[in-house]
Amino acid sequence: MRRGLGAVLGARVVGVRVRRRDVLVVPGDPMGGWSRQGAERPRPRRYTGSMLLDGHELVETARRGKRMALIGRSADGERRAIEIGLGMTGWVRILPARAHTPDHAHVIWKLGDGRRIAFVDARRFGGVWAWDTEDDLRAHWEATLGPDALTVTGPTLRVRLARASRPVKAALLDQRVVAGVGNIYADEACFRAGILPQAIASELLSDRVARLAGSLRAILRDSIREGGSTLRDFRDAEGAPGGYQHGHLVYGRGGEPCSACGRALEQGTVAQRTSVWCASCQTG
DNA sequence: CTTATGACCTGATAGC
DNA sequence: TGCTATCAGGTCATAA
16 A cells, blocks of 8 residues: 555645544644543644645655555655554545545545545544654654564564563564564464464474564565455555455465365464464464 | 453444 | 344553
């Protein structure tokens, strides 16, 4: 999705419309984060268009784990950033001029060339963060997200799992440990590495952790090449579904024969999430 | 400090 | 056809 967003680089933002304020977090809002839940959430701060890159030229895209950003440069050279998290159903769509506005388009950036960028999210688990500067965003990522799973190395992952007394799948899903792994790819990576998702992370020997890191890199690389996994909602910036769901070896296949040994895949709950594994090919 | 749990939302689907 | 229950790709505050 980030790569698709590259198509707007060089364009100028000529207007921003926030149709649902509760997906938006601006500087000064509590937590700088996802504190939109709960009965007594503090009143959100006011925002201005320029906080959302109005009038800025779009100069760069960025990503770390599941977080994506658009960097804008103002007339006086200041670089601001908009961070986007997709949650489960969110997406960012580039709308051609005069295209119909999709349902649940909560924030819309109007571009000088007539196109629009829409943050769309039916379930609203995703959000949009406005950062005063690009540096603020980078610092936030550095503080809250582990190394990106697409490039994580065995030694790095080993250090980060060494102190985790929880199931390895729970650690993989923790974005501070490694950024970018969700429920699908956690199961796929454990399967390809021959590791049970419920194995205690700190007990894995280093060669197995190295294999897990390699599995993560390979799976994410392959999935990106296929445009991601579309179970139902996911689309890229142009609206096209991904194709990697056909490459899943375990996710969504509980009860089906294991692709490696033929034994029926087990399905259960690990780390409070539906999980699928092969009891023969994967060990603790 | 680390880990587990419930809550946050909407929409698709299955079963009656 | 229409109702209800269940489930889903994520992350947070709070409890333990």
